[in-house]
Amino acid sequence: MAFKTTKNFILGAIVAAASVTGIAYAAGGGVESDYKMEHPDWSFNGPFGKYDMVAAQRGYKVYREVCASCHSLKYVAFRHLGDKGAPFYLADFENPNDNPYVKNFAADWTIEDIDNETGDVIERPGITADYFPPIFPNDAAARASNGGAIPPDLSSMVKARNNGADYVYNLMLAYGSPIPKGVEITPGLHWNPVMDGGKIAMAAPLSEGLVDYDPVEINDHGELKTIAAPEATVEQMSHDLVQFLAWSADPKMEQRKSVGLMTLIYLIILSLLLFLSYKRVWRNVKH
Ligand code: HEC
Structure with missing residues (x-):
């Protein structure tokens, strides 16, 4: 490459740097897209990193109200949410089984159980010791409701994918980016350049204002505070979800x-x- 002027040289260098750093995102499977991966500065990265527990509290709400209609969280027990170092720890309720948040979250789910006396399968409200239940009774039912794909468990999703926090965050944001020429999307699939191959059976789960954030937070000392709730933008909800799912994937990180x-x-x-x-x-x- 010969550069006639310094200006051309600088422009050339910028273009070269852009192609090396991969400003355009390759969706895998040979698919190129204009989607630019975002790399938020996660509070939990680095040797002194900590979860943003207030965000994780909001993230739980998004999980419960949006994702939980399809995705389970099977490695988390309700009481884990109220442990010291967990999003809903309350200083007044050292024992998570007494924590009113935890009790309400558990009671909000129906758990399938066996009646000790009759042996019949029964349904009862969740208790703090229960784990989050499966959403579908079996894989076939999960596939049947989701166009043939199984919604994976989200408990350790942030650990299960490379760069999982960025991955889940961008997966939420990348919906709606233009479909490149030559890519065909069959019914039941959606274009998402962050997904390997660019096609995903999950429709965009988030949209502006989907949840109503509560004007209350539990601060670092485990005390309740009234606050101005943030706007539920797609970015905000995705950020909050990642904080929650990063905690669920590695609840002992801060302790470690x-x-x-x-x-x-x-x-x-x-x-x-x-x-x-x-x-x-x-x-x-x-x-
Ligand atoms: C209507 C059902 C449904 C809802 C609601 C839903 N998902 Fe999904 N999700 C799916 C299905 C189905 C798949 C599997 C997609 C595939 O394999 O093509 C999936 C896959 C995923 C994956 C894995 C992608 C991969 O790399 O394999 C993540 C992460 C995910 N969903 C996160 C979420 C989050 C976070 C929410 C809530 C904001 C959510 N989902 C809401 C159905 C849903």
Whole structure:
């Protein structure tokens, strides 16, 4: 490539950099799209990262009111939501089984159970010890309701996909991007360039204002506060969902990071003490 002027050179460099960094997104399966992946600066990344629990509280609402009609959350028990370090922890209710949020969330679901006396299959309201129930009785029923595809469990989705937080976030936002020439979308499928191959059996689940966010939050100290609820834009709901699903995929992350930090501090102090005692023990020895 020969550049006649510096300006041309700079333009060329920008174009080259853009193609290297992949500003246009390849949807896999040889499909190219103009969709630009967003990479939000997630609060939980990095060695000191923490979940944004207030966002995760809103994310639960989006999950419950939107995604839960198709997707299960089978590795989460209701009581987990009220544990210390979980989105709905309340300082006044150390035991999550007493936490009113947790109790209400559980009671909001119907759980299939066996009657201890008769052995019959019965349905009862959920209790705090229950796990989130399956949405469909079996895979065949799930397929039948979803155009042949099974909605996967979301408990560990953020861990299950490469760069899962960005993936789930962008999967929500990428609906509606223009369908490239030559790509045919058959009925029951939807164009989504973030999905491998670009075609997905899930219709866009989010739309502007789909949920009414509550004007209440539980702050970092486990206390209830009245707040101005944010607008439920698609970006906001997707961000909140990712905070919630990142927590459900790795509920012990914050604990692990703080143990790691304490271990590091301990080792630094220990090394310092060892060094000082070494100096002292060998003080009178020439070397
Ligand atoms: C009407 C049912 C339905 C609703 C509601 C729904 N989904 Fe889905 N979802 C599906 C189906 C079906 C699939 C499987 C798609 C496929 O394999 O083509 C899927 C797949 C997914 C996947 C996996 C994509 C992949 O990489 O395989 C994620 C993540 C997801 N949904 C997130 C969500 C979230 C978050 C919500 C709520 C905002 C939601 N879904 C609401 C039906 C639904």
